[in-house]
Each structure stands twice: as structure tokens, then as C-alpha cells.
Amino acid sequence: MTMSKSKVTVHSTLTVVSSEPIIDSGKSHPLTVLDQAMGLRTLSMIYYYKDLGNLLGSFELDPLRESLCKVLTLYPNMTGRLAKGQDGNWEIRYNDAGVRVIMTNVDATLHEWLTSENESNNEALLIAWEDMPLDDPKTWSPFRIQINIFKGGDVAIGLSCSHMVADPTSLASFFKSWTETQRHLPITNPPFFTTPTPQLNANSSPSHYATTTTTATLSSSSTQTKKRVTATFKFSNSVIKKCVSQVHNICPNATPFDFLSALFWTRVTHLKPHKKNQDQTHSLSICTDFRRLMKTPLPTGYFGNALHFSMLSVKDMDSVGLEGITSLVHKHLEVAELENEGNFGGVQSLMYGCELTCVCMEHMMVSDSSGNNDADDESLMYSAVFSKNEKPVHVSCHVGNMNENNGEGLIMVMPSLEGGHARNVMVTLPEEELAELIKDEAILQLEPTIMLASCW
Numbered sequence: 001m002t003m004s005k006s007k008v009t010v011h012s013t014l015t016v017v018s019s020e021p022i023i024d025s026g027k028s029h030p031l032t033v034l035d036q037a038m039g040l041r042t043l044s045m046i047y048y049y050k051d052l053g054n055l056l057g058s059f060e061l062d063p064l065r066e067s068l069c070k071v072l073t074l075y076p077n078m079t080g081r082l083a084k085g086q087d088g089n090w091e092i093r094y095n096d097a098g099v100r101v102i103m104t105n106v107d108a109t110l111h112e113w114l115t116s117e118n119e120s121n122n123e124a125l126l127i128a129w130e131d132m133p134l135d136d137p138k139t140w141s142p143f144r145i146q147i148n149i150f151k152g153g154d155v156a157i158g159l160s161c162s163h164m165v166a167d168p169t170s171l172a173s174f175f176k177s178w179t180e181t182q183r184h185l186p187i188t189n190p191p192f193f194t195t196p197t198p199q200l201n202a203n204s205s206p207s208h209y210a211t212t213t214t215t216a217t218l219s220s221s222s223t224q225t226k227k228r229v230t231a232t233f234k235f236s237n238s239v240i241k242k243c244v245s246q247v248h249n250i251c252p253n254a255t256p257f258d259f260l261s262a263l264f265w266t267r268v269t270h271l272k273p274h275k276k277n278q279d280q281t282h283s284l285s286i287c288t289d290f291r292r293l294m295k296t297p298l299p300t301g302y303f304g305n306a307l308h309f310s311m312l313s314v315k316d317m318d319s320v321g322l323e324g325i326t327s328l329v330h331k332h333l334e335v336a337e338l339e340n341e342g343n344f345g346g347v348q349s350l351m352y353g354c355e356l357t358c359v360c361m362e363h364m365m366v367s368d369s370s371g372n373n374d375a376d377d378e379s380l381m382y383s384a385v386f387s388k389n390e391k392p393v394h395v396s397c398h399v400g401n402m403n404e405n406n407g408e409g410l411i412m413v414m415p416s417l418e419g420g421h422a423r424n425v426m427v428t429l430p431e432e433e434l435a436e437l438i439k440d441e442a443i444l445q446l447e448p449t450i451m452l453a454s455c456w
Contacts (some may be wrong), residue, residue, distance in 0.1 A: 007107035008148065008322045015098040015141075019069035028091040029077055031164055032195055034305045036090050037237060037351055038163035041398035044127045045159045045171045047384060047392045048110060052155040054290045064386070067182035068145075071101065074191050075174060077165060077303055078143045080201040082132070097139070102128040102146040110154035114394060114451060123230075123396060125156075127158035133399070139298040167305045168397055169289055169380070172364065174303070176384045183385070189301035195197050204241065226430040228409075231438055233427065235260070236293040237420035243446065244421060251327035257413045258333075261358045262285070262325040264411050264425060266317060267440050268356060271433045272408065283313040285352075286333065287359040293337050300380070309351050310336040333360075352399060379415030382440075393417060396426060409433070 016189040019263040072079050078099055080092040104126075128146040140390050142165050146158040166174075173189045180187050221380065240256050247254050290308045298306060312332045313318055320328070364380040367411050381395045397412055416422035425448075427437065437443070438450055 007113075008104050009107070010104050011103055012103040014101050016065065016068055016072065016101050016145075017096055017098040018073040018076075018079055019066070020073045022073065022079070022094055022096045027094045028083075028085065028191060028194070029080070029086060031090045031092070032304060034307070036163045038305060040132065040401045041163040041352060042129060042131075042165045043161055043166060043168065043171065044129070044398045044400065045168065046123060046126050046380075046396045047157045047175065047381075047388070048114070048394040049157070049390060049392055052114045052386060052390060053424060068099075068101075068178060070175075071178045071181040071187075074177070074187070075303070077191075077193065078161075078174070080142075081140065082137045082142050082162070082165070087386045088211055092165065093138075098141070100128060100141040100144040102144065104146060104148045105155075106150045108149050108150060109152050110150045110156070110393075113150065113156075123398070126156050127160040129160045129400070132162060146451070148266075156398070157440075161271055163305070163399065166303065167289070167293065167307050168359075168361065169300065169306065169364065170303045172380045172384070173301050176380060177301075179384045179386050183387070189299065189380075192299045192302045194302075195304070228428055229431045229434050230398070230426055230428040231434055232451040233425045233443065234416060235423050235425065235446055235448050237416075237418050239446050240421040240423060247323045247326045251330050251408050254326055254330055255362055256421050257360045257362045258326045258330040260413050260423055261360070261411065262322055262329050262442065264427060265329075265356065265358065266322060266325060267437060267442055268409060268411070268427070268429065268433070269317060270440075271429075279315075280317075280325065281313050281315045282317050283311055283355045284329075285355045285357040286310055286312060286329070286336075287351075287357060288333065288336070289360070289363045292363060301342070307351075308336070309357075311355065334345070336341040352402045352407065352410065354407055358411040358413065361412070361414050377417060381415055382417050382419070391417065394424075398426075398428075409414065 076094045076096070077092050079096045080094045084091050085091045106126075108116070122237055126146060126148050128144040130140070132142070142162045144160045146160070148156040150156070157175075159175060161171065173191070175367065176189065177187045177191070190392050225443050240259065243259050244254050244256060247259060251258065261284070265282075269282050287307050289306055291300060291302055291306045293308075310332070314325060314328060317325065330391055342391065376393075382391050385391055394417065395414070395415060399410060402410065409427065411428075412426040414424045414426060416424045427434065429437065
């Protein structure tokens with residue numbers, strides 16, 4: 001972590017282990033082919049809270065550490081270490097070596113941090129991460145937690161891990177389990193580690209995926225790349241509900257994701273250089289969660305990667321129009337679910353690859369008993385409450401070590417604190433493209449709140 005231009009100062013580092021011996025100590029958990037295809041990519045989530053400092057006066061001794069130790073007893077994958085098995089594939093050794101926890105002070109208020117356009121307020125400073133040493137990762141912690149205390153007692157808790165061992169739903173489920181343990185509540189989504197049967201749609205061995213993905217990631221990080229920055233667009237429930245209703249004639253079952261992915265896909269495409277050849281086909285790699293889509297659904301608490309990547313291509317995007325593309329996204333996801341039932345994962349080259357990628361998190365929305373997502377409903381992310389009525393005011397998610405040389409960018413359509421149809425859209429693009437996107441009138445007419453200046 002670079003501190004030279006930041007307002008974040010580390011004041012302690014410790015390792016937290018489970019409060020009870022792990023039942024399966026000494027055993028190993030093999031990573032799936034899909035897990036290993038993530039290679040050296042990283043995943044992080046940051047939860048922002050107001051008035052949580054009373055629980056964090058001294059993490060070394062306070063109840064929050066006690067609840068973390070207790071919940072880690074259920075998550076041996078988090079306290080273990082990565083190693084190569086006898087077959088040459090990655091596995092997690094259940095040795096309860098613990099999770100790294102870093103404590104920092106932030107020389108700013110939470111409001112100043114979230115609203116400032118100063119690049120020193122880089123969200124990457126709120127997580128603790130060191131890339132995995134390829135020679136010997138046995139002592140390297142694949143999960144890390146950084147607790148950042150702002151002026152006035154507000155807090156940001158950053159989770160980071162190797163993408164090989166978890167996906168966004170895994171991290172969100174763990175974090176909610178931690179908050180429920182803190183409040184002495186039953187765990188809503190207990191961890192589930194049984195390996196699912198579906199694998200990648202390809203003809204290579206698991207070790208091939210691990211090798212090729214690692215090599216590709218290393219080669220991209222060793223060459224000069226364009227500076228990538230991230231902005232978050234926060235859209236209200238009323239605005240997105242109206243937008244979805246306006247495409248009802250063409251796509252009666254459109255979701256907020258269908259509309260927002262179509263909107264940002266079209267607007268980002270207009271920022272890209274015009275293709276010189278006659279083929280004006282534009283493609284979008286769509287990432288969805290397949291836990292609920294299998295013949296025997298996986299529980300939300302499944303801990304690992306349950307992501308499916310599929311490609312949608314459109315010729316002459318301008319003539320199709322936003323409503324038409326919204327419908328195409330919706331139909332594509334319906335067809336992808338039917339065609340890939342029992343064979344989720346997708347083709348490895350689509351996984352945060354060269355094309356623009358859009359990640360769907362609609363599955364994290366919690367519906368009421370009638371199946372409606374009203375404004376009062378919560379998401380898996382925003383129902384993580386350490387103390388009564390203290391929901392996170394904001395949650396961000398980032399994928400690191402992507403193929404930055406060739407990748408066109410990343411769009412993540414996420415739940416919002418407001419609930420209902422409200423969504424936050426995180427967009428990572430080359431700096432000059434993002435500077436144009438935040439001025440795009442088609443987006444600005446929806447009156448989003450824009451949070452800027454996160455460099456990853």
C-alpha cells in the first residue's frame with residue numbers, strides 16, 4: 001500500500017484465527033476448474049458505515065474481534081492457505097493459519113471521502129492486498145480484512161481475496177454472517193463447500209486453466225497499461241422504475257439490470273474508436289450468478305465461484321436503439337439460462353477478457369413474500385448490520401488484475417441502499433474514456449449521483 005499521497009495510515013496488523021479448532025483441520029479443499037480459471041485476479045468489497053466507531057475502539061480486545069473469531073470457525077476456506085495438490089491443481093489447506101486484519105486511521109470524514117474528487121481518496125487504500133507469491137504461497141493469506149476508521153467514528157471495512165477462492169456472493173454472504181454473529185442472530189446463509197458439478201465449457205484440464213490464466217495475467221501486468229479509473233453512478237428507485245416501465249411494450253419483464261446494462265453498453269461503445277472495417281458488431285460479456293439456476297440450486301452460502309460468462313453481440317447498435325438492446329439483453333439471459341443448465345461457467349476467454357464485461361448482481365436482491373422488489377426491500381449487501389439500524393451507507397466491489405492491455409472495461413450493476421429498483425453502477429474504464437462518460441447526457445438526464453476518483 002502506498003501512503004505518500006493518501007490520507008490513510010496503518011497503525012496495527014494482526015492475524016485472526018477461528019475461536020475453536022476447525023473440525024476438518026489437516027484436510028484440503030480442491031478448487032474447481034472455474035475457481036482456477038480466475039487465476040491471479042483479485043476481488044474486493046468495501047462496506048461503509050456511519051457511527052460504528054463505538055465497536056472499534058480497540059479491535060485487539062473488542063467484541064467485533066470476538067465475533068470474527070467465532071464466525072471464522074465456519075469458514076475454514078478463509079483461514080487456510082493455497083497450495084498445489086499432487087495433481088498440480090490448486091487447493092486450500094485447512095490449517096487455520098488465520099486471516100490478516102489491518103487497522104488504519106483515515107484523515108478525513110466519511111462524507112469527505114465519498115464526495116471528494118481528489119485522487120488521493122483512492123478506494124484501493126481501504127483494502128489490504130499483496131499479490132500471491134508464485135514460488136511459495138503457503139504462508140500467504142488469501143483473505144484480508146482492513147478496518148478503516150474515519151474522523152468522527154465512521155468506518156469502512158474492506159474485504160479482499162484471491163478471486164480463485166470466492167466470488168462477490170461468497171464475500172457478501174460471509175460478511176453478513178459476521179454481522180449476524182456479532183448480533184447473536186442465526187446465520188441466514190450458512191457456508192456450503194460441496195463442489196458443484198458444472199464446469200467450464202472447454203476441453204482443457206484444470207491445470208491448463210490455472211497455467212494459462214496465470215501467464216496471461218502476469219504478462220499483462222508486466223507491460224505498460226493505460227491508467228484505469230472507476231466511477232460509481234447511483235440511480236434512484238423512482239427513476240429506474242420509470243425507465244423500466246418505458247420499455248414495457250418491447251420487454252414486459254425487463255429488470256433494472258437489463259436497462260442499465262444496455263444503457264452503459266451503448267454509451268461506452270460510443271466512446272470507443274470507430275471500427276475501420278465494415279463490421280460494426282459490438283459485443284458484451286455478461287457475468288451472472290448461477291447458484292439459483294441449476295437443476296438442484298446451490299444455496300446462497302455456497303463459498304466459491306458460481307459465475308457464468310456469456311457473450312451478446314449486436315450489429316449496428318444505433319439502429320437497434322436502447323429499448324431494443326434492453327430487450328436483447330433480457331432475452332439473451334433467458335436463453336443462456338436454458339441452454340447452459342448444468343453446464344455453467346462459460347468459456348474461459350470471456351472471463352473478464354478482451355470485450356467489455358458487465359456483471360449482474362440482481363440475484364442479491366431480496367424480494368418480499370409476493371415476489372416484488374419494493375423500495376423497502378433489502379439486498380444481501382445492505383442487510384449486513386453490526387448494530388441495530390446501522391446499515392452500510394454504501395458498498396463497492398472491485399475486480400483487480402484484469403487483462404488491462406486488451407480489456408475494454410468493466411461495468412458492475414449493484415444493489416443500492418435505497419432498495420427497490422435503485423441501483424449503483426460501478427464503471428472502470430481508461431481514464432480519458434471515463435472522463436467523457438461522466439459528461440454523457442443520456443446518463444446525466446437520469447440524475448445519478450456520481451462518485452469519482454477511484455484508481456485501481
